[in-house]
Structures are given as structure tokens and as C-alpha cells.
Amino acid sequence: MHVPTGSVYGLIGPNGAGKTTLLQHIAGIYRKDSGDVLVLGQPVFENVAIKERIAFVPSSFYIPARATLKSLASLHESITPRIDRGRFETLLDNLNLPLTLPFRKFSKGMQKQAMLLLALASRPDVLLLDEPMDGLDPLVRKTAWSIVLSDVAEFGTTVIVSSHNLRELEGVCDHLGIMAEGQIISEHDLLSLDGSLVKVQLALPDGAELSGVDVLHESAEGRLRTLIVRGNADQVRTALSALNPVLLEIIPLSLEELFLYELNEVSPHVKNIVL
Numbered sequence: 001m002h003v004p005t006g007s008v009y010g011l012i013g014p015n016g017a018g019k020t021t022l023l024q025h026i027a028g029i030y031r032k033d034s035g036d037v038l039v040l041g042q043p044v045f046e047n048v049a050i051k052e053r054i055a056f057v058p059s060s061f062y063i064p065a066r067a068t069l070k071s072l073a074s075l076h077e078s079i080t081p082r083i084d085r086g087r088f089e090t091l092l093d094n095l096n097l098p099l100t101l102p103f104r105k106f107s108k109g110m111q112k113q114a115m116l117l118l119a120l121a122s123r124p125d126v127l128l129l130d131e132p133m134d135g136l137d138p139l140v141r142k143t144a145w146s147i148v149l150s151d152v153a154e155f156g157t158t159v160i161v162s163s164h165n166l167r168e169l170e171g172v173c174d175h176l177g178i179m180a181e182g183q184i185i186s187e188h189d190l191l192s193l194d195g196s197l198v199k200v201q202l203a204l205p206d207g208a209e210l211s212g213v214d215v216l217h218e219s220a221e222g223r224l225r226t227l228i229v230r231g232n233a234d235q236v237r238t239a240l241s242a243l244n245p246v247l248l249e250i251i252p253l254s255l256e257e258l259f260l261y262e263l264n265e266v267s268p269h270v271k272n273i274v275l
Contacts, residue, residue, distance in 0.1 A: 001177055001184045006156040008149070010169040010190075012259055013179030019162040020059065022179070023128050026160065027056040039126055052080055055124035057115045059131040059162075065104040069097055069114050076118055088121040094147060095140070108135040116144055120151060127151070129161040133168065145172055170255040178262050186262050190255075197261055198236050200227040203247040212239035216261055228253075228261050 001022070003009045011019050024030050025037050028044040028051050037044050044050050063072070069092075077083045092099065095113050106114065112135055119127060127148070133141045149172060151157040163169055169176075176188045197216070203223045204210065210225075213236055217228040224247070229236050233250045240248055253261070 002187065003158060003160055004175060005158055006152065007175045008152060008159045008161065008173045009175045009177060010173035010255075011160060011162040011177050011179065012164070012166060012169065012255075014263065017179040018182040019179055020130055021182075023056065023058075023130050023160065023162060026126075027051075027054055027128055029056075052082060053125040054128065055119035055122050055126070056128040057112075057119050057130065057132050059134065061111075061115060063103045063111070065102065067103045068100050069103070069117075070099045072103075072114070072118060073121070076122065080122055082122045082124070084121055084123050087123060088117070091117045091120055091147065094143060109137065109140065112136060113140065113144065116148075120147060123151075123155065124157065127157055127159045129159065129163075131163055132161060133163070133165065141168070148172075166255045166259060176255070176258075178259060180263055188258065197253055197258060198229055198231065198233050199251040199253050199257065200229050200236060200240065201225070201247065201249040201251065202227060202240060202245055204243055204245050208243055208245075210243070212242060228257075 011022065013019050021030070025032060026039060026044065028037075028039075028047065031045050039050050040053060042050050044054070073083070073088055077085075095117055097110060097114055097117065103111065103114070112132065116129075116132060129148075133144060136144065145168075148157075148159060152159060161169065161173070170190075174190055176190055177184050178186045178188075200213075202210075202225045204225075213227070214230040215227050216230055219226045231239075237248065237250055
């Protein structure tokens with residue numbers, strides 16, 4: 001797994017793929033069994049200097065029932081010197097959260113906002129988000145993502161976000177990693193997707209045989225074929241144009257389609273899914 005500095009990296013995979021465990025390793029919570037876990041170029045486990053530059057918003061957490069956002073902020077200040085009080089107050093106004101209401105009275109969505117607020121107030125260099133927008137209404141989601149992306153643009157924050165909401169990730173991520181069975185099976189630069197997958201609609205002359213491309217999936221309706229082909233768009237277009245097609249159209253893959261067809265190669269139970 002390679003995450004460029006200052007990028008928003010989406011981590012996707014089926015349930016049980018290991019996304020949360022991977023984030024916990026990157027946060028330095030778990031000791032690795034093998035390999036290397038480097039954050040900002042250094043091993044992260046038991047590295048206090050690096051951990052101070054990381055903020056992690058987990059998918060679930062425990063907060064004492066009597067705690068308030070005010071008391072949590074004070075606790076964070078006592079633990080890390082990076083908490084920015086001015087930033088905290090600004091985010092509090094933007095998210096409109098009650099400062100002294102007991103946490104037990106917060107809705108699930110309000111709790112997620114509070115954890116995100118505390119994480120961003122520490123101005124992390126690396127922000128880890130595990131299903132961060134789960135339970136938030138659309139308006140709050142938009143506000144929260146706007147705040148996160150502003151930090152990326154202004155401070156060069158590196159964000160790694162795990163989510164099952166692929167359409168949401170499609171609008172915010174510039175890099176993508178797909179996990180299955182505890183491994184990263186592919187990584188993509190979403191700004192180019194060169195060397196990845198393309199969807200093709202193709203009709204060949206009578207008697208012509210399909211060749212010259214690596215077809216991962218094919219469906220047909222009459223003479224019209226819909227193909228999922230490995231390779232970048234220019235390479236695929238050149239190879240198929242040599243067959244003198246009656247119709248040739250290259251269609252960009254959605255994030256959902258990319259995920260399913262990549263997963264198809266390692267998870268046979270999705271092989272019959274046709275988009």
C-alpha cells in the first residue's frame with residue numbers, strides 16, 4: 001500500500017477484508033507480524049513523535065457517559081500538544097455541536113461529528129477515517145467533507161478513508177486501494193486510471209473474432225458486446241480499432257464498477273455480477 005503525501009486515499013473492500021485492521025496498524029495501535037508499516041517515512045509502532053502527527057477517527061468508540069465535548073477537548077489537550085484551540089472553536093461553530101451536553105445524549109451522527117472535530121482540531125499530518133460519515137445526514141456530510149478537504153488543500157493533510165459508500169468516495173478521493181482477504185489487491189490513481197480497467201461497447205463485423213485485448217468480463221445483447229478490459233483507454237481503442245468495428249465506444253468505469261470487477265478476480269462469489 002502506497003499513499004502519496006497530501007492525497008485523499010479511499011480504502012474499499014468487502015466486509016471482513018481487513019480495512020479496519022489495516023487502519024489500526026497505520027495508527028500504530030497494533031504491532032505488525034511481518035513487513036513494514038511506515039508513516040511519514042518512519043516505523044509507526046511505539047513511535048510517539050510520529051503518532052502525535054496522526055489522528056484516527058474509528059468506526060466505533062467508547063466515551064464515558066458523563067463526558068461532554070468540553071471535557072473531551074480538555075482531555076485531548078492534556079495528551080497532545082497539537083490541539084489548536086482556535087481551530088476547535090471554529091469547527092465547533094461550523095458543526096453546531098453543544099459543548100456541555102453529556103455525550104450520552106448525543107445522537108450517533110453527533111458523536112461522529114464530535115470525534116471528527118477533535119481529530120481535525122489537532123491539525124494532523126495524517127488523518128485516518130473509518131466509516132466517518134456513517135449516520136450523518138446529507139447536509140452534515142457535505143459540511144464535514146468540505147472541512148476535511150479544506151485541510152487537505154490548505155495544510156497538505158494526507159487522508160486515508162475507509163467507507164462502503166463508493167459514490168461518496170468517488171467525489172472526494174484522488175487515490176484508491178482495493179482490499180480483499182487481508183491484502184491490497186490493486187491501487188489506482190483516480191485522476192488518470194491509466195493502466196487500469198475500461199468498459200467497452202463493441203459491435204464487430206460478421207465473422208470477425210475478438211482479439212488483442214485482455215477481457216475480464218463480457219456480456220452481449222445481439223451483436224452489441226459490453227466488455228470490461230484491462231488496459232488504459234488509448235491502448236484498448238487502438239487494439240480494437242484494428243478489428244474495423246461497426247461500433248466502438250469507451251466508457252469510463254464508475255468506482256463501484258471498478259471495485260466489483262477488480263474483486264471478481266480474487267472473489268469468485270461475485271463473478272456473476274454484471275453492471
